[in-house]
Amino acid sequence: xxxLGAVFRPQLPPERLRAVxxxxxxxxxxxxxxxxxxxxxxxISAAAAALAWSGHVRVGVGLLPVPLRNVAIxxxxxxxxxxxxxxxxxxxxxxxxxxxxxxxxxxxxSPVTLLREHLDALRALLRGERLTTDGRYVKxxxxxxxxxxxxxxxxxAGATGPRTLRLSGAAADGTILTASTPPDGVRRARRLIDEGxxxxxxxxxxxxxxxxxxxxGPDAAARLRAELADEGVESxxxxxxxxxxxxxxxxxxxxxxxxxxxxxxxxxGDEPDPEAFVRFAAEEVRALVP
Numbered sequence: 527x528x529x530l531g532a533v534f535r536p537q538l539p540p541e542r543l544r545a546v547x548x549x550x551x552x553x554x555x556x557x558x559x560x561x562x563x564x565x566x567x568x569x570i571s572a573a574a575a576a577l578a579w580s581g582h583v584r585v586g587v588g589l590l591p592v593p594l595r596n597v598a599i600x601x602x603x604x605x606x607x608x609x610x611x612x613x614x615x616x617x618x619x620x621x622x623x624x625x626x627x628x629x630x631x632x633x634x635x636s637p638v639t640l641l642r643e644h645l646d647a648l649r650a651l652l653r654g655e656r657l658t659t660d661g662r663y664v665k666x667x668x669x670x671x672x673x674x675x676x677x678x679x680x681x682x683a684g685a686t687g688p689r690t691l692r693l694s695g696a697a698a699d700g701t702i703l704t705a706s707t708p709p710d711g712v713r714r715a716r717r718l719i720d721e722g723x724x725x726x727x728x729x730x731x732x733x734x735x736x737x738x739x740x741x742x743g744p745d746a747a748a749r750l751r752a753e754l755a756d757e758g759v760e761s762x763x764x765x766x767x768x769x770x771x772x773x774x775x776x777x778x779x780x781x782x783x784x785x786x787x788x789x790x791x792x793x794x795g796d797e798p799d800p801e802a803f804v805r806f807a808a809e810e811v812r813a814l815v816p
Contacts, residue, residue: 528782528815531557531586531790532807533737534576536566538800543572544579549801551580553808557616559586559737559790564626570603577611584614586790588702588735589684591622592644593632597664600644601651601671608675618702618735619644620684634663638689645683645697652679682735691715695722700733705792706757707736708764712784733787739766740774740791742806749794771806775814782815789815 532555534546550558558576562569569587576585590600600619607615621641627633634640643664650657656670683698685691686706694701701719703712712734719732741750746768754760767777778789791811793803 528778528786529556529788530778530807530812530815531555531559531584531788532804533559533561533790533792534800535793535795535797536561536563537795540567540572542800543567543576546800546804547576547579547583547585550804550808551583553805554812555583555804555808556812557584557586557788557790558804559588559616561588562590564591564623564629570607573615573617574607574610577607577614584616585611586616586735587618588616588682588737588790589618589620589622591627591632592619592641593622593627593634593637594630595644597644597647598651598666598669601648604648604679604681605652605671605673605675608679609673612676616680616682618682618684618700619648620702621690636662638693639663641683641690642693642697645681645693649681649697649699652681680733682733685715685719688718691718692722692725695719695724695732696726696728697722698732699730700735700787703734703736703786705737705739706759706762706765708762709780709784710764712736712781712786716785734785735788735790736781736786737790737792738774738777738781739794740777740803740807741766741768741794741797742770742774742803743798749796753794753796771810771814774811778811778815 621637640663643661654674680699682700683694684702685694750768
């Protein structure tokens with residue numbers, strides 16, 4: 527079965543999160559995703575609050591930019607979330623937007639090398655290992671978590687380009703794809719991820735999460751077109767969906783058939799009613815997605 531989620535976009539002020547989380551939990555939404563976009567809301571702080579305000583919905587952070595974070599801090603925060611809310615936090619890491627990384631003096635000369643080192647160290651620390659490493663970016667001296675997770679924790683990686691997709695297959699437990707990924711893009715991503723998995727000898731399942739830009743309501747088509755134009759991807763076929771629950775469910779199914787395990791509905795930046803959007807995803811679209 528395809529898992530279905532929705533995004534709480536950080537263009538909304540943090541004080542709006544509580545109402546959206548409680549509605550997501552009450553309506554049976556499977557996953558609510560948060561973003562750590564510069565310079566808006568912190569991913570871990572928002573996720574901790576969302577998890578505390580809810581009892582069932584899984585909360586995803588997609589994603590934490592690794593240039594901003596020492597890997598030991600990432601591991602401590604992820605472990606804390608998992609011990610407080612077992613199995614309900616989903617965490618992704620990635621390069622971050624390079625212009626934003628440059629604004630804070632954290633832009634890496636080799637983002638792929640940094641992500642690989644961060645993933646390897648993060649997953650080792652979360653397994654409870656004691657780690658000493660002297661990489662190009664990640665340097666740890668006899669570091670171990672006092673409170674590692676009680677069980678396995680999956681770490682996802684955000685990826686778009688071929689090198690990062692292969693890296694995600696080799697070094698992460700799942701991959702997050704942006705809303706600029708049509709069904710054919712999901713298929714290409716799956717092939718590259720599988721190449722990385724094969725090169726690393728990995729055989730366990732690899733979860734693929736993809737965002738789907740979604741608009742519903744009387745002005746849905748116009749809002750979708752405007753956002754695609756703002757992103758410069760209006761010419762990409764089969765990107766985004768506008769319409770009722772049936773139309774959205776068909777778009778979700780096309781992504782699932784292309785290889786997505788989870789589809790996360792991403793409202794347009796000008797979505798007039800975020801609570802209604804979550805209810806629409808949980809109560810109307812979910813019922814139509816196998």
